[in-house]
Amino acid sequence: MTHNPRPLVAGNWKMHGVRESLGEVSEICAAVAGGGAGEAEVVICPPATLLMAAAQICAGTPVTLGGQYCHTQPSGPFTGDISAEMLKDAGASYVIVGHSERRFGHNESNASVREEAAAAFRAGLTAIVCVGETRAEREAGHALSVVGSQLAGSVPKALSLESLVIAYEPVWAIGTGLTPTPQDIAEMHRFIRGRINEQLLGQADKIRILYGGSVKPGNAEEVMGVEDVDGALVGGASLTAKDFMAIAGVYR
């Protein structure tokens, strides 16, 4: 299948960052505006507390922002939660849903991830839907079937294709310094594109499939050079402009 979507490099800051960290956002914006990411789109997903301030910094630059989770409802009695509409209002255009730290740490099921993605579309956000197997699942030879059922359960049926990004993040590679082999990444991304193609009636060439899990400046070129990898979802290495831009700079 031929495909040529615009690459995407997204930084997931997780629960890191206070106002002082906004200097990194400014540096990233300046670097991207100066051509440091080539044709790639660059998205920063800071903690929600920094979104509005980051939006002011990113205004007028090519860098866009995302949230890290959204509730399924637009508003209501849900203490501590945040809605897709609120993220949009604060300046986000993306939201990560179904990250393994939410699936495991907050017991999010495929069904709830699917509703969160649908909430993102309702609010006009692009959803980055995360999938990925655990180490035990890979060792048992179940990686493809686990990811297949996550895709079937977590991707809403009614969607606009521009509003969907898939991130393959093997749980055992997140924050560990471990990464799958390029062959394993290629196999999984090909599989994901095939499955999405079945689910979305042959449109999967328009969808970006990111790899995430211990992407660093030292391995970015190899990982992002794998067939069917349309960019990266970067955790730890997205916290400094220097490392994040070294990764996004692969597309220069």
Ligand code: PGA
């Ligand atoms: P990592 O995290 O790059 O620190 O491994 C990736 C992620 O969890 O999205």
